Amino acid sequence: MVLKIFFPQCCNIADSGLLIGHWIPGHNSAVVLAVVHYPFIPGQVKKYLNQMQSQSQVHLTVLGSWSMPKEGKEGMDSFLKDLSTIFPQKCWLQLSREIGKTGFTCQVVQNDGKLLQDRKEKNDDDSSEEDKIIFVHYDQRKVMLSQLHPVQEVSQKSEIEPSELRLVFQTVAQSQPLFFLDKYDDGPLKLTHWQSEGREASIIAELLKQASVPVCIFLTWLLSLWHWFCSFRILHSWPVLFISSKLSTCVQSGYRGVHFKTVFSPQKAATHMDFMRKANIFVSFLVDIALGLLLVSWLYRENRISKLADTLVPVADRVAKELQELLEWLMGAPAGLKMNRALDQVLGRFFLYHIHLWISYIHLMSPFIERILWYVGLSACLGLTFALSILSDIVALLTFHIYCFYVYGARLYCLKIYGLSSLWRLFRGKKWNVLRQRVDSCSYDLDQLFIGTLLFMILLFLLPTTALYYLVFTLLRLVVVLFQGVIHLSVDFINSFPLFAIGLRICRPYRLAEGVKFKVLCQEPGTPLHLMMEINPLKFSSVLQCYRTPTYSGYPKDSWAALSKKLFVGELIYPWKQKTTKTD
């Protein structure tokens, strides 16, 4: 069996003393956590260990002894060997360093008194595989702070047996209380382990931690006030609910509310994932606000708002004019197509009247647009996402005529397609049997056949005209939807991007570990193999995948094929509530 000893780097030059650590259950390996220096009273060591054990839930034991030779301190070896009788263990490690050598030797004493030495020291030739000892050096601070991925929380009992490496990481992370005892502390024991910078360095952080609880409670109260306001019955009536579900600003504010609820919950984040989620949301929120304030500071300088308002009305006018020209082109013989002239004129006039209505509406609004924009621009203080959402809503409102055209065109086209498909069955003397979901033959009456054929012909010859109008307005609508989609995607990006995790990955790569790699430190004859354990940082793609905040599913989930089929049949695409269950 290979005995693995995980040894902290900071203890390399520690004074002689006792090794404190933990035997990994089920694996033949030990994690050294600290060195207790002379002089000590064995009873106090035991008491201290018990105390630590109850705090950290790690089974701490005395693993063995550590001897660092210094001038004038000879003859300690025999004393160290005797210590094993004071702290009875199954295995007793005796680590010793020699001056002038980088590696150190190790002797293992079984509790039956048999000396189980590293064989390499004695005879290199028949070094068997069984009794090798490998030293794995690790950086105690990094291992303590790092989180091994994929994340497996300690509390949840999973079926999979955690690997040895995970156990080592857990042990080091859990024995954090052990590291609080400072070397400046005056106590009965002197320990060597990783030393924190000291709590004094982070007074501000500590103050913030203390202050965060009442702030969180206050904000939660505010949130509950907001929720109480939202739960008014009038806000749950049908039209308000419908409109608010279509306005991206409302959707975004609801989403923000959920975020706040997560961040400002006064409970401490129990698990790593909870903590990361909170931190991600919080950092995203801060960045969002900062970007929004930047936008505001840009927007309200040099009278930009009024310039914007002055350009907005002409742009809307221009769009309407272009639409008018398009309609006039369609009312002629567009692209040499032969359309039904009467229907063409009717449809064209209908749409022209709509545009006329729209233009008068815009002109009615134009004196107020600057003021509206001024107030709306203030919403950017709430964050860039709000500004973008409001922009999306404004675009949706300003292109409402295009949406109307699209709906009319699609409805008309849909009606024609369905009518044609059912009349084509009548034309062939068939019918759709709804009970058996198939086409059956059927004998129709004379009058049914006659009227059906007339309608079929009318629909057939009018189809190209309707289809052309539908096509043009669908293309226009798709352009608007594309623009809104880009805005929604960027809002979604800001909302869900794990900024904190990415920052952590960049500045403290060891905090998010994906695994470890080993480097050979020294391999001298006569000493065991020394390895250096380094932490592999998590890949950026994995960081994104793991810590991405889940977002609302307001996007159509159609595939491209389904979308094109919908477009072909003339069903309304986004935004429209789809009937999910079709009752035939």
Place this chain on the structure above:
Amino acid sequence: MMGADSGPGAPAVPWRKVLYERQPFPDNYVDCRFLEELRRNIRVRQYRYWAVVRETGLIAQQVSCVAVFLTLWSYMEQGDLEPSLVLWVCLGCALLGYGLYEILGGACVRERTRLADLQSATIFLAFTFGFSPVLKTLTESVSTDTVYAMSAVMLLAHLVSFPYAQPSPPGSLSLNAALFGSVCLASRLPGALHTFTMLSCALLVFALWPCLLHRMRDKAEWSFPWAAVLVCLAGVGGLGSLWPEGALLLSLALLTLTLLCPLLLVLLQRHKDNIHGPWDEAEIREDLSRFLN
């Protein structure tokens, strides 16, 4: 295969044509009695020439109906026929035909009430009259050649898919194709009233006339050949007044249909060779009437 294994090694047990016994023969074995059960032409009806000619009258008169309809359309397109006059004539014909239909079917049980007939007629007239301006402008932007081609194809489809064995009620596809073609043609006429007239004619010729003819064939068999000949003459005559060469072609076609084709059929009857035997599908021949009581 037959008798292939009747060599010296053949077993002494006689072969029986049963499946429920295990026999020392391969599964596909048959003995030399196999062809004894062969029967030829057991269900062939021997047609007589004049009977076949009589039946082909139906096809000839249907072709002539199309010719009559096209003649009418042509006259109306040239403006030689007043649509109101045609409408009156149509109304008269319809009433006459309805009376005849009622007289012929007097004894049998009526499927529809007179009210239902009146309702149907009202629907026809109302819809056709209402839609005729729409139908008039429907194919305005489609070129005339396309319209003619479409109506030709549709009338041909009407002739091909017409249910000659059972002409009443008219088959869906044939009637719809004929109506499609007539709407195409009607949309080329100068006015909305013309269109209405044309559609009424189409209804009369393609929907109602086959019903009347069917009843005539059922109830008064002697009148059927006369009616068919009359329609044929009308078709040829009508076409002849417009286009004499066409009339000649049509009459040739009709003669071929009524005289030459039956002759061919009767002559080729001799070569008919249907074989029946034990390989046919099983047929239940037993008289089941005693179980039904």
